[in-house]
Amino acid sequence: MSLHSQIEALLTEHFSPEVLSVENESHQHAVPPNSETHFKVVMVAGAFEGKRRVGRHQAVYGALDEPLKQGVHALTLHLYTPDEWQSRESGAPESPPCMGGSRAG
Template identity: 75%
Template sequence: MSLQAAIENRLSEGFNPSVLQVENESHQHAVPANSETHFRVVMASEAFEGKRRIARHQAVYGALSEEMNNGIHALTLHLYTPEEWQNSESGAPQSPPCMGGSKAG
């Protein structure tokens, strides 16, 4: 099973989301072809009701602890309640382009 599929399965089972998008963004980074190291997750779940952003993130990191220790280098999370998702005008923001490890600034 791919790491992306494992993430999708674990989040589906743990959060019963009404919206779940898991995108492998590894190709946008300086990693070998077909890598599974950088992911973007957009999820809406009733499990996030009444929880602040940090608690939502902690819940997802906890659910993905095995995957975090076995291959995930970067995980971008956009976590919503179903109502928040419904009220979002443009959905979750896109990930910024990779800077390629440059020290520009």
């Protein structure tokens, strides 16, 4: 099972999200083709109610302990409660361009 699939499955299992988007952004970085090292997660879940940003991130890192040990270099998290998501005028922010040097080819 790919890291991408593992991340999606674990987040679904642990948080029962209303919205879940897991995007492999590795191709935007200086890594070999078909890498699974950089991910962006957008998730909306009632489980985040009453939790501050740090608590939300800790909960996600805890759920993804195993995949993170398998070579994930970067994990961008955009975590919202259903009310926070509804009040946003547009979805999650776009990822900034990679500043890590030349791209591998």
